[in-house]
Amino acid sequence: MNCKFKSKILLYFFLLLLVVLAGCKESEQPSQNEDSLGSEGDTLRVAISGEAEKLDPHFASPVNEVAIVQTIFNGLVKFPSGTVDFSKIEGDLAQDWEHNEDATKWTFFLKEGVQWQKGYGELTSSDVKKSFERVMDEETGSPWKNDYNNIASIETPDDYTVEFNLTQPDTSFLLKVINYHGGMIVNTEAIKDAGDSFMTSPVGTGPFIFEEYNSNEKVVLVKNEDYFKGEPRLNNIEFMIMTDTTAIEIAMDQGEIHLAPGINDQLWVDKRNQNNDLTIDYTNPPLLWGIYLNTSKAPLDDIKVRKAIAHAIDIEPLIEEISAKEAASVPEGPVTTGYFGAANVGSYEYDVEKTKDLLKEAGYEDGLTLPTQYISTLSSYLDKMVFVQDQLKKAGIDMPLEQVDHSTYHANARDDLNNIVMYGYVRAPHANVTLSQFFYGPATVGTPTAVTNYSHYDKVDDLIEQGSVEVDEKKAIEIYKKAQEQIKEDYVFVPLVELKTVLIRRNEVNLGYNNNDIDGTMIYYYNIDENTEITK
Amino acid sequence: MIKYTIRRILWTIPTIFLAVTAIFFVLRILPSDPASSILGENATPDALRALKEEMGLDKPVSVQYVEFLEGVIRLDFGNSLSSGRSISTEIISLLPYTLELALASVLIATIIGVPIGIYAAIKRGAFVDSIFRVSALIGLSMPAFFLGILMMLAFSLKIPLFPSMGAGEGFVGNLYHLALPALTLGLIESGIVMRITRSSMLDELNKDYVRTARAKGVPRRTVNLKHILRNSLIPVVTVIGLNITTLISGAVLTETVFSRPGLGKLAVGAIETRDYPVLQACLVLFCLLVIFVNLVVDLSYSYLNPKIRP
Numbered sequence: 001m002n003c004k005f006k007s008k009i010l011l012y013f014f015l016l017l018l019v020v021l022a023g024c025k026e027s028e029q030p031s032q033n034e035d036s037l038g039s040e041g042d043t044l045r046v047a048i049s050g051e052a053e054k055l056d057p058h059f060a061s062p063v064n065e066v067a068i069v070q071t072i073f074n075g076l077v078k079f080p081s082g083t084v085d086f087s088k089i090e091g092d093l094a095q096d097w098e099h100n101e102d103a104t105k106w107t108f109f110l111k112e113g114v115q116w117q118k119g120y121g122e123l124t125s126s127d128v129k130k131s132f133e134r135v136m137d138e139e140t141g142s143p144w145k146n147d148y149n150n151i152a153s154i155e156t157p158d159d160y161t162v163e164f165n166l167t168q169p170d171t172s173f174l175l176k177v178i179n180y181h182g183g184m185i186v187n188t189e190a191i192k193d194a195g196d197s198f199m200t201s202p203v204g205t206g207p208f209i210f211e212e213y214n215s216n217e218k219v220v221l222v223k224n225e226d227y228f229k230g231e232p233r234l235n236n237i238e239f240m241i242m243t244d245t246t247a248i249e250i251a252m253d254q255g256e257i258h259l260a261p262g263i264n265d266q267l268w269v270d271k272r273n274q275n276n277d278l279t280i281d282y283t284n285p286p287l288l289w290g291i292y293l294n295t296s297k298a299p300l301d302d303i304k305v306r307k308a309i310a311h312a313i314d315i316e317p318l319i320e321e322i323s324a325k326e327a328a329s330v331p332e333g334p335v336t337t338g339y340f341g342a343a344n345v346g347s348y349e350y351d352v353e354k355t356k357d358l359l360k361e362a363g364y365e366d367g368l369t370l371p372t373q374y375i376s377t378l379s380s381y382l383d384k385m386v387f388v389q390d391q392l393k394k395a396g397i398d399m400p401l402e403q404v405d406h407s408t409y410h411a412n413a414r415d416d417l418n419n420i421v422m423y424g425y426v427r428a429p430h431a432n433v434t435l436s437q438f439f440y441g442p443a444t445v446g447t448p449t450a451v452t453n454y455s456h457y458d459k460v461d462d463l464i465e466q467g468s469v470e471v472d473e474k475k476a477i478e479i480y481k482k483a484q485e486q487i488k489e490d491y492v493f494v495p496l497v498e499l500k501t502v503l504i505r506r507n508e509v510n511l512g513y514n515n516n517d518i519d520g521t522m523i524y525y526y527n528i529d530e531n532t533e534i535t536k
Numbered sequence: 537m538i539k540y541t542i543r544r545i546l547w548t549i550p551t552i553f554l555a556v557t558a559i560f561f562v563l564r565i566l567p568s569d570p571a572s573s574i575l576g577e578n579a580t581p582d583a584l585r586a587l588k589e590e591m592g593l594d595k596p597v598s599v600q601y602v603e604f605l606e607g608v609i610r611l612d613f614g615n616s617l618s619s620g621r622s623i624s625t626e627i628i629s630l631l632p633y634t635l636e637l638a639l640a641s642v643l644i645a646t647i648i649g650v651p652i653g654i655y656a657a658i659k660r661g662a663f664v665d666s667i668f669r670v671s672a673l674i675g676l677s678m679p680a681f682f683l684g685i686l687m688m689l690a691f692s693l694k695i696p697l698f699p700s701m702g703a704g705e706g707f708v709g710n711l712y713h714l715a716l717p718a719l720t721l722g723l724i725e726s727g728i729v730m731r732i733t734r735s736s737m738l739d740e741l742n743k744d745y746v747r748t749a750r751a752k753g754v755p756r757r758t759v760n761l762k763h764i765l766r767n768s769l770i771p772v773v774t775v776i777g778l779n780i781t782t783l784i785s786g787a788v789l790t791e792t793v794f795s796r797p798g799l800g801k802l803a804v805g806a807i808e809t810r811d812y813p814v815l816q817a818c819l820v821l822f823c824l825l826v827i828f829v830n831l832v833v834d835l836s837y838s839y840l841n842p843k844i845r846p
Contacts, residue, residue: 051805053619141586199620215619215626216805217703217797240701242795243804244681250688251701251795407572407810 042235057184073204075179082514086340125156144182169469175428233533262502286498289424292454304362306491312395331495341431341480376409416446455492613817644722653733675727684793736768
């Protein structure tokens with residue numbers, strides 16, 4: 001019996017193994033036709049650090065997803081690839097545009113002959129209208145809906161003209177129609193056809209066409225031969241889902257991966273620099289990290305306490321030691337350096353003695369204990385908040401922290417539960433966007449029109465409103481500068497550090513734009529366009 | 537025997553029920569709101585409310601629980617929250633990857649572990665025996681992700697024999713990509729197999745029938761390989777079967793390190809995105825797998841050894 005038993009077991013193992021392997025082979029077959037050996041050299045392999053399940057640009061939110069959708073879709077306008085500069089915005093689907101005197105009506109003239117992928121015909125103005133109306137529709141549930149609250153109506157006088165009528169004047173309206181988030185033009189017909197699987201069936205007008213989604217492994221795109229800006233140089237792009245950073249490093253050294261996210265850490269940078277086949281990039285706009293002080297709650301409603309906190313934090317170590325040297329810099333004010341209208345108003349000077357005097361004046365001679373603050377367990381948030389906690393402690397201010405899950409942290413901050421909110425972000429690169437989200441009365445958290453005004457600050461509302469209707473760029477810059485100076489004087493935001501995004505690529509990749517250099521990107525990742533190629 | 541089998545099978549029902557209930561409630565206790573982690577930081581309150589309704593999270597927990605149980609019975613776990621795809625389809629498409637990894641590593645573990653175990657038992661107390669025992673201990677204590685990275689550095693980067701990532705295409709590509717991950721898991725597993733083979737061989741070596749066989753002049757080789765090995769393989773088979781849990785946790789880590797698709801990676805991804813239905817389905821599946829394997833081992837054990845049958 002033993003002999004029988006043993007051989008049976010072995011036999012079952014082999015049979016099962018074979019069946020399983022055969023099963024796998026079957027599921028792989030559809031992609032086999034595409035990858036003929038000859039085209040192997042022109043496949044760009046890109047590492048993404050997690051699942052990319054929402055490939056509908058009106059929902060895509062993490063870097064993984066946005067990096068993919070930006071190669072499939074277009075906006076009306078765009079930044080030149082590899083840069084982020086408001087004054088250099090160029091046409092994408094639109095060849096030209098104009099606005100009326102008070103910037104309440106924006107007209108875009110579309111390029112003719114732009115074809116949808118997968119046989120959905122030519123792009124017309126009504127497609128553009130439907131795409132924006134989709135984002136604006138409550139039913140759709142897009143997280144970018146509020147970006148378009150200012151649009152009163154969209155009209156299409158002919159097939160190649162789109163007119164946006166705005167409720168309020170908006171001189172930075174172009175940023176709402178760039179190829180980013182809600183500004184990407186989707187084909188509502190294709191979305192309807194895809195039914196329940198619309199999230200993973202993207203159809204756009206861009207240089208690459210969605211081909212295959214291998215859950216947990218990769219997303220495959222193939223070139224769009226009929227792309228309106230010319231045939232792309234790459235044949236395929238494979239976005240490989242790789243969660244292990246060491247695995248990414250090995251795959252890059254081997255040449256199996258061409259583009260990958262980097263790590264903002266000097267040790268990592270030094271180690272990777274030893275490999276001459278690789279280039280490390282530091283991209284703008286930086287994330288602006290800082291703490292927002294809630295002026296509606298004691299004890300922070302007292303400006304002396306806010307001042308005490310601002311002067312107690314020495315940001316040097318944060319810049320010198322905590323991140324990669326080339327990626328970190330001193331913030332210049334409440335608006336990220338490089339944004340249109342950002343003024344260099346400087347950060348607060350470090351002066352513990354001043355803090356102690358201020359605390360004494362405010363009646364906290366024996367030291368101050370702040371209420372418990374929630375903080376995210378995500379290390380990028382937690383590390384910085386613990387750093388602030390440590391600095392405050394040296395100046396006699398205790399700030400107890402309670403760690404909560406990242407989404408709970410953001411939910412709590414929006415429910416106005418924190419006195420001090422740590423936040424780091426990138427926004428569309430225009431002072432008006434930052435100011436109207438973080439320092440504008442109606443954007444106060446806990447109100448129906450809330451955005452991210454964690455400070456309950458409303459002292460520059462007039463200036464923000466003036467700025468958004470000022471058509472003259474120079475005058476607008478002056479107005480924004482005044483607002484930023486006022487914000488600094490009122491001590492509602494303590495800027496800590498500006499961190500560029502670290503990316504890494506193999507040298508055989510020619511990005512194909514901006515002299516093969518990526519200075520800026522809105523997607524925290526490499527832009528890939530029709531000119532990107534792999535050189536031998 | 538039939539009575540015992542039926543009773544044993546019936547006993548799995550309450551076990552499954554308890555396990556599934558525990559999974560449901562443990563996931564509900566977890567902090568964080570799935571709706572806000574899906575929609576991200578910029579979600580509007582209205583969109584959040586709409587998504588919660590769609591996900592059924594606005595219903596009372598008792599109602600959610602009953603719906604969940606119904607789903608488990610029908611093996612229908614609903615749709616993924618983040619991608620909207622059917623979870624059952626997803627699992628069916630990923631199951632082969634994890635199974636082939638698990639089976640291939642068991643095979644490798646057996647091929648490496650059994651012969652070394654036999655050799656170590658025969659040479660008990662000798663220098664080679666100690667070497668093998670220490671190596672097995674190192675293998676057992678080595679985390680899968682660490683060995684995986686070592687294997688990648690050695691056989692993918694320094695000596696470029698195998699690819700370090702992906703699942704490959706076609707039958708040959710599949711096996712080629714399977715090599716390193718399976719070797720990693722197999723080596724770790726072979727430590728256990730080797731130790732069990734060795735100790736059960738040693739048990740048998742001192743039995744009377746062995747002495748008798750030797751006394752009547754049967755060649756040593758025949759005694760070792762025919763008489764002893766056959767009898768000592770029963771515990772080995774049991775241990776391999778029961779080790780399914782090690783294999784699953786090993787597969788989770790190995791799939792991550794080697795960027796392979798599979799159930800482990802699905803579960804890890806679901807944790808990151810707070811995709812409750814997917815996570816629930818993965819956990820239920822792992823639970824069912826462990827319960828099933830335990831059942832099979834129990835039944836085959838009592839079939840082979842009537843003494844333990846009540």
